[in-house]
Amino acid sequence: MHRKPLDTEIDHHTAKFIVGFIALSLAIFTDLLTPGVSISSISLSYHLTDNARNVFVGSLCVISAFLWSYNGYSLFQAVLSKVAAVAVAAVAFFPCDCFTGRGVEEVAREATMIGIVHTASAISMFIILAIFCWLFYLRAKEKDSKEAKVRGLIYRICAVAMVGAMAIQLLDILDWVDFSGITHRLTYYVEATSLFAFGVAWLTASRMLPFVTNEDERIRIELSGQ
Incomplete structure (x- = not known):
């Protein structure tokens, strides 16, 4: 008996859920x-450790791939997501200068070109992701439902x-x-806050979460063969 193959495509809602x-x-x-x-710093x-590096680089590569595949609802959003994808990949493959070895006692060296690329890419990435949050808001603003608000x-x-x-980081x-001077983990908290906000926004935009989407809008992950 021949069965219809399962639909393996990942739409942009599923991509947003995974990225978030x-x-x-x-x-x-x-x-x-x-x-x-x-x-x-997260970077x-x-x-420090192989496991941490693998998770860091691997996670950013996945996010970069999904951002590259995301086209949004306009040419501007499509281009913006591609630029963000390149920036995220650069953050992963160009290590920061925040640490030059695996020993905690080592002293940081002068900035290198690789480190500069990492920092510039990270700044670009977070700026673009903040812009996407605002674009999501503008789209939700067009709808009248309580969930959209x-x-x-x-x-x-x-x-x-x-x-x-x-x-805060800039100041x-x-x-x-x-x-x-308050905490030596300032950069970590800035990065963690930005990533958390990014994750919440994209999880919300996936339209798979209850309470923020009505029944007509909600997307469910289903196997088409069932």
């Missing part, structure tokens, strides 16, 4: 996989959280406010 889940978990896993070290995990609020909060986190870098 990975973004939510990345900071947690990189922290857990570097035992004995209070990492000051620092690249230099809730989604719009979530998108705005996520956008503000990402921009606010980046602003510290410019020595206008000594946030790093």
Whole structure:
């Protein structure tokens, strides 16, 4: 008996769900996989343990692939997602200068071109992801349902959280406010906050979560052969 093959395509809603889940978990896993070290940056995990590096690079590669495949609802969004995909991949494959070896006692060296590419890519990535949060909000704003209004609020909060986190990092870098004097993990918290906001926004945009989507909008993952 011949059966119809299962539909293996992943639409943009499923992609958003997967990307959102990975973004939510990345900071947690990189922290857990570097035992004995209070990492000051998620990118620092690249230099500490093989498991942390593999999770860090692998997760970013998956996010990059899905961002590359995402076209959104306009040419602008399609181009923006491609630029974000390249930036995410660059963050993964161009290690930061925050650590040059695997010994905690090593002293950081001068900035290298690879490190500069990493930092520039990370900044570009978070800026674009914040823009996507706002684009999601504008789309939700066009709908009148209660759930759409809730989604719009979530998108705005996520956008503000990402921009606010980046602003705190910038103020510290410019020595206008000594946030790093409060905690040496400032960069980690900024990155974790931005990734968490990114993850929440994309999980919400997947339209697979209850309470933020009505029955007509909700997307369910189903096997077409069943």
